Amino acid sequence: MSEVVQKATLASKAASPLASITTEDKNKALLMMADALIEQADAIITANSEDIERGRADGTSESLLDRLRLDTKRVGDIAEGLRQIVELNDPIGEVLEIIERPNGLHIEKIRVPIGVIGMIYEARPNVTVDAAGLALKTGNAIVLRGGSAALSSNRKIVEVLHSALEQSAIPADALQLIEDSDRASVNELMRLNGLIDVIIPRGGSSLIQNVVQNSTVPVIETGAGICHTFVDASALTSMVDEIAINAKVQRPSVCNSMETLLVHADYDTAAFVQLAEQLREQYKVEIRGCSATLERLPWATLATEQDYATEYNDYILNVKIVGSLDEALQHIATYSTKHSECIVTENESHAARFMQEVDAAAVYHNASTRFTDGFEFGFGAEIGISTQKLHARGPMGLPALTSTKYKIYGNGQVRG
Amino acid sequence: MSEVVQKATLASKAASPLASITTEDKNKALLMMADALIEQADAIITANSEDIERGRADGTSESLLDRLRLDTKRVGDIAEGLRQIVELNDPIGEVLEIIERPNGLHIEKIRVPIGVIGMIYEARPNVTVDAAGLALKTGNAIVLRGGSAALSSNRKIVEVLHSALEQSAIPADALQLIEDSDRASVNELMRLNGLIDVIIPRGGSSLIQNVVQNSTVPVIETGAGICHTFVDASALTSMVDEIAINAKVQRPSVCNSMETLLVHADYDTAAFVQLAEQLREQYKVEIRGCSATLERLPWATLATEQDYATEYNDYILNVKIVGSLDEALQHIATYSTKHSECIVTENESHAARFMQEVDAAAVYHNASTRFTDGFEFGFGAEIGISTQKLHARGPMGLPALTSTKYKIYGNGQVRG
Known part of the structure; x- marks a missing residue:
């Protein structure tokens, strides 16, 4: 079994209990994740410096290196981002609609997690934490595949977040990082229908087009802006x-x-x-x-x-x-x-x-x-800005990371 | 230019004016479509008998022939289905959310049509009319690719519907039927990103899986039920x-x-x-x-x-x-x-x-x-039952055929 299938399977198994965890427990876990990032900031910055050195040796441009670079202030900002997610309303469990039918059926439309989110992105370690925070707050498991140029940083960050989750009500398996830096691992991830419920690509136009053209899992396109x-x-x-x-x-x-x-x-x-x-x-x-x-x-x-x-x-x-x-x-x-x-x-x-x-x-x-930005619209943190017309359009706040389920309560009704 | 590209382009051009047509004008057009089906019922049944004869010669099973067969009563039921769509609330233009920002920006989230819907389905002529009615009621253009075994029926039905639309406020180009019965036309349709906004497959599991596996246009999966x-x-x-x-x-x-x-x-x-x-x-x-x-x-x-x-x-x-x-x-x-x-x-x-x-x-x-059915939930006619978690889940009433748009009103605001 490949790393991708193995980790997606673990995430999928964790998604089920995660869907029923209380808002309070999810928020506690996010705060523990934030604290762990601050406590382990030095180790994260050390791992990040490996990425920076490797990038510089590979001739990466200064502007890309700047997006990759972490320092104490940036780690602090990333942790603060998690604390802001704690402040947002948890949409899970919200009753969106109640229908009473003439035959006595009582129908409720409820917000539920999507399940497992696959996130494909470039060498930006802050996205690793943001995406994990937004997914877990909404009861979703997440499989991350970040740009290989940030692999040392991402590996250390996820290790730190796992150590926090292990003390929390959230199963640590709900957060997975694909370490295989071969492009084939991206292609494999976006064809795992049944294990992954949605793929969200974030990055430049070629990354996004690769996902749109090749994913068989439903995609939320966060696209270009002309x-x-x-x-x-x-x-x-x-x-x-x-x-x-x-x-x-x-x-x-x-x-x-x-x-x-x-x-x-x-x-x-x-x-x-x-x-x-x-x-x-x-x-x-x-x-x-x-x-x-x-x-x-x-x-x-x-x-x-x-x-x-x-x-x-x-x-x-x-x-x-x-x-x-x-x-x-x-x-x-x-x-x-x-x-x-x-x-x-x-x-x-x-x-x-x-x-x-x-x-x-x-x-x-x-x-x-x-x-056009989640914060500017008053939504708080966003997972991206959708440029497609299905599911979510524009800045995607927490509700964009949810699905719905109908609960139907009867007392023996059958269809005539 | 292939038939598929040509017709999708016409539909895409019609989608823009169609998005602004009033509910009253859309309802008038649907009623004219229903009347035209009744008036032309004999011609439709004659065309259908060609499909039935061809099917029988090809050894099609009696149960499939029964799904394909039209008679006066069935044409009447199909027309009645359009009249029921007239009775449904038009979701387009609905204000879903109003946000007043501290900087004075006034933001409205509005329901808008998706744009162009691609519908891929089997040899069921009733779906041709249902899908056209639901799409046009929600201001969407639609490109239909029905099973080739129903081609004579579908061609006559669309001809009749076009004659009605030509007397209405809806541009007749908003309704397109792909007549090319080669499988390649299906594959072409589901890769027309930019012209087609969503593909909805309806039919058996192999039809749906073909679309899920090969479409680069976003899909709403109406799937199997175990x-x-x-x-x-x-x-x-x-x-x-x-x-x-x-x-x-x-x-x-x-x-x-x-x-x-x-x-x-x-x-x-x-x-x-x-x-x-x-x-x-x-x-x-x-x-x-x-x-x-x-x-x-x-x-x-x-x-x-x-x-x-x-x-x-x-x-x-x-x-x-x-x-x-x-x-x-x-x-x-x-x-x-x-x-x-x-x-x-x-x-x-x-x-x-x-x-x-x-x-x-x-x-x-x-x-x-x-x-689990749109009528039983009180939604009226449905375009299908979604088994995916994005965009729509369960019976899909008219709102499932809509997207949203943010309108932002300012008086010179800029971002600090």
């Missing part, structure tokens, strides 16, 4: 400046940052040029535009079709001048990844059409797309 | 008889009928033997049992491991004598397909454990598993 901001003719220039700058540069590397600015041809040209120059000069943003953009910004480069279809996650911005709301809607329908889209306008009927017609997880009127 | 009834020591004998007989023979061919009866060793042996004999003599049920069963029913045959793992959909029943509730729970955990499971007991603590611990879409105390 997010647009449409500046309508009537938009207030000061609001446009704030929203566009925030959406582009507040954190360009994340999925809900802006990749393309659509500007109505009748929007104040001087204000647009000033905004573009500020983005270029103050924030070092490279601008790629359509030919009408280049008439206004002779220094910009010409955007290609491919540019409009690219998630840069960087200080690069596409600009397109559009003649109408319809042209903006059409552009978005063509290039959007259905993540987060924004209209800046004072025209209420334009806003209403945009909010209704744009097909995306989050649609904004007069606010930055950067708000 | 359903158990556990007769506890304290169960009332009259209630056991009614529930067991109903669960087994009221309609053995469906997924929520019983395949295995688990009987506590302390349950009244005489009552058990009488029930088994009644099933055998009055209802012609073949019984396959464990060795303890055979001690009580010397005429039964010995059940194999494979029998316990089989969905018979027929007049065959497995019986196992168990020593305890735990043994029953263990058997169910091993062999259940997580569809519908029942305990008959007067022991409240046993009932509570069973209802909590059994992992299934529907868990019953003292009622027949045959109630």
Whole structure:
């Protein structure tokens, strides 16, 4: 039996008792996990330094090494993340619906854990702890397959978390780490129907597409964000400046940052040029535009079709001048990844059409797309942002990690 | 461009305007579809007789031919099904959640259509109409790929429905039928990510497994039912008889009928033997049992491991004598397909454990598993019964055909 099958089987067996553990006991276990991380911070940082050294020897970029690196402060933040999960409402057991039937059947729709979650992600040790915390809080077992560049860190972290779980009501087997760094172990994990109930990939587009294309287990796609901001003719220039700058540069590397600015041809040209120059000069943003953009910004480069279809996650911005709301809607329908889209306008009927017609997880009127985030919506920690339409869409709080079950109570009813 | 890509593209283009059509206009279109089916019933029955003749020539079984056959009464029932969908509440546009954030953002979570549904099913022309009605009522476009044995019927039905849609507010392109009867068209349909948002397979286990194993589009699995009834020591004998007989023979061919009866060793042996004999003599049920069963029913045959793992959909029943509730729970955990499971007991603590611990879409105390059905739960027509844990579980009413979208209203908010 392979490591993957063996560990998935252990997780699956642990899922059943885990489903009935009280909120209090789950919270105690999470606090013990947080305490253990703090107590063992030095050992974790030592293991992490092995990953960092190996990464540096392999020529890993400084920005990736930075995402991988743990220090005392970061371990503290990760432990604090677990404590925040303790504060969240436990959705398990919630009665979502009660139906009384004419034949006397009493039906209750109840929130239950999904079962076993498979998590496939990159070399980010914080995800190991976050995902474990969110899964266990919702009564789910979890099988983690993190990027091999973080293997020493993940192995030590899971060892520390196991030592905490062994003192708790949660079976330690509910948390499993796949250590096999061969790619085949990823493929095996995502075809374990019957043992794994859902696969959640988190990472870059190639990781996610590999899962979407090859998983036979149901997937929750946490996908790419090619997010647009449409500046309508009537938009207030000061609001446009704030929203566009925030959406582009507040954190360009994340999925809900802006990749393309659509500007109505009748929007104040001087204000647009000033905004573009500020983005270029103050924030070092490279601008790629359509030919009408280049008439206004002779220094910009010409955007290609491919540019409009690219998630840069960087200080690069596409600009397109559009003649109408319809042209903006059409552009978005063509290039959007259905993540987060924004209209800046004072025209209420334009806003209403945009909010209704744009097909995306989050649609904004007069606010930055950067708000698509579990904390910003008031959900607390999130396992990711879903860009698919089934099960969960947008920021996924704890309820996204649950399923439902109908309990039907009778006194001998049979079907006629 | 293949037929599948061409038709999926047309459906995808129609999905966008369809999402904004009012409930009144959608209901009018459904009524026009129903009227058109009645008016064109003769032409539909003529087309159907071609399928029947071809099927008979191909040696199709009488029971399959019966499922395929249309007559005036059946066409009338199918049209009546559309009228019943008109009566159901339209979930689209429903505000599921309103969040007011401290920064003034106003967030609404709204029910929206999924987009384009791909439906893969067997030679049952009624599914063509049901699925079209449920999809269009919820603002979804639909691409149908029915069994090739019903192609003449489906082609005529869709032609009739198109003629009705052309008089309505719904774009006729929102309903597409794949006529290519090659299996490759099924495989193509379920890999059209970006054009198709969900695949719903309906049919036998090999059809469903083919979709689960090969679809890259998200799937809602409407799966098999190996359903158990556990007769506890304290169960009332009259209630056991009614529930067991109903669960087994009221309609053995469906997924929520019983395949295995688990009987506590302390349950009244005489009552058990009488029930088994009644099933055998009055209802012609073949019984396959464990060795303890055979001690009580010397005429039964010995059940194999494979029998316990089989969905018979027929007049065959497995019986196992168990020593305890735990043994029953263990058997169910091993062999259940997580569809519908029942305990008959007067022991409240046993009932509570069973209802909590059994992992299934529907868990019953003292009622027949045959109630797992959209109509019986009060949901009206259903697109199927989901046996997966994501998105929808159990009978799927109209809300199962919806997604959600967050609308965020601001006045210039940016993220700090």
